Amino acid sequence: MQKVGDHITLDFIGVSKEYTSLFYEEVMNKIAKAAKVGIINIAKYEFSPKGLTIIALLKESHISFHTFPEDQIISFDFFTCGQIHPDVAVDILKNEIEHTSVVYKKISRDSVHHYPDIYSSEGIQITYIVEEVIKRFTSKQGQFIEILKLKEYGNALFIDNEIQVAENDEELYSSTFVNSSLKLANSFYYAKDKSAAIIGGGDGGVVRECIKNGFNYVDWFELDQEVVEVCETYLPKVFKNINKNKNVNCIWGDAFENITSSENEKYDHIFIDLNDDQYCISLAEKNMNEIKRIVKKNGVVTAQVGCKNLKPNQVESWINVLNNHFGNTTMSEIYIPSYDCSWNFVSSVNK
Numbered sequence: 001m002q003k004v005g006d007h008i009t010l011d012f013i014g015v016s017k018e019y020t021s022l023f024y025e026e027v028m029n030k031i032a033k034a035a036k037v038g039i040i041n042i043a044k045y046e047f048s049p050k051g052l053t054i055i056a057l058l059k060e061s062h063i064s065f066h067t068f069p070e071d072q073i074i075s076f077d078f079f080t081c082g083q084i085h086p087d088v089a090v091d092i093l094k095n096e097i098e099h100t101s102v103v104y105k106k107i108s109r110d111s112v113h114h115y116p117d118i119y120s121s122e123g124i125q126i127t128y129i130v131e132e133v134i135k136r137f138t139s140k141q142g143q144f145i146e147i148l149k150l151k152e153y154g155n156a157l158f159i160d161n162e163i164q165v166a167e168n169d170e171e172l173y174s175s176t177f178v179n180s181s182l183k184l185a186n187s188f189y190y191a192k193d194k195s196a197a198i199i200g201g202g203d204g205g206v207v208r209e210c211i212k213n214g215f216n217y218v219d220w221f222e223l224d225q226e227v228v229e230v231c232e233t234y235l236p237k238v239f240k241n242i243n244k245n246k247n248v249n250c251i252w253g254d255a256f257e258n259i260t261s262s263e264n265e266k267y268d269h270i271f272i273d274l275n276d277d278q279y280c281i282s283l284a285e286k287n288m289n290e291i292k293r294i295v296k297k298n299g300v301v302t303a304q305v306g307c308k309n310l311k312p313n314q315v316e317s318w319i320n321v322l323n324n325h326f327g328n329t330t331m332s333e334i335y336i337p338s339y340d341c342s343w344n345f346v347s348s349v350n351k
């Protein structure tokens with residue numbers, strides 16, 4: 001991170017008194033003295049019938065006031081690259097300006113990006129701290145792909161502005177996904193040679209967990225080869241060169257078209273790792289008969305279904321789809337720190 005300065009803004013509310021331009025100049029000089037910054041020039045513009053914009057050009061940047069007499073608001077900002085933080089102005093201004101309340105905001109001016117979480121609301125704003133934008137492009141499949149280095153979570157994959165995985169906690173997601181299926185399968189039968197089909201999951205984490213758990217054969221159906229390639233390059237802790245494993249067969253293109261070529265009852269486990277939206281739920285539902293055809297008797301189908309707290313209707317839709325085709329569902333849950341929420345996986349046994 002490269003820091004260049006500090007910036008504060010203050011909005012004084014309930015200011016019934018009108019102050020002269022000379023008053024603001026004197027206050028600016030007090031602030032400059034306290035902050036040990038040098039004023040080069042002061043410029044001002046007075047509105048008719050009332051209102052004022054005044055700015056002090058500093059060697060270290062600027063101090064400014066803008067007044068809104070009709071709204072009884074005075075807005076102030078102070079940006080400096082100096083050694084003393086601009087918040088030395090706060091107490092000076094509170095003592096000088098008569099007001100009922102003040103809104104204070106502090107900004108670090110640096111090379112760090114603030115990336116909004118798509119689940120932010122008007123009442124709660126959540127952002128990721130991005131230390132570096134590593135890669136950003138639109139794939140041939142039309143997906144907007146970003147690899148961002150996040151503070152605390154390491155390199156992360158974002159697709160269409162939504163986080164998919166972050167290397168420092170991705171294992172929580174993928175291991176829970178795979179183990180949810182394994183635990184359920186072991187309740188019905190034990191397969192010495194386990195096979196799996198993975199639909200989606202371009203980051204490779206679910207494939208890696210299958211290999212780690214002794215699957216001897218994995219068919220990986222992935223639409224966007226560029227997602228896989230960028231994860232192999234920039235998320236090596238997640239990917240771990242799984243596409244070079246002799247037990248992994250990568251099948252590119254539309255997964256639901258490609259699974260029609262699979263023989264009946266081929267897989268012990270099927271993992272559906274698609275985007276958590278209604279379009280993908282409808283797509284899976286449309287092709288669920290094919291999924292049921294290729295999973296073995298007492299095999300398990302597991303889908304990542306999103307967060308039941310943030311998207312309860314979506315999770316319920318997934319449960320209904322699987323219940324309608326298999327007559328049973330079991331839900332697993334794990335808290336993913338980089339998602340800032342718990343994530344759910346729903347499994348069904350092909351009884």
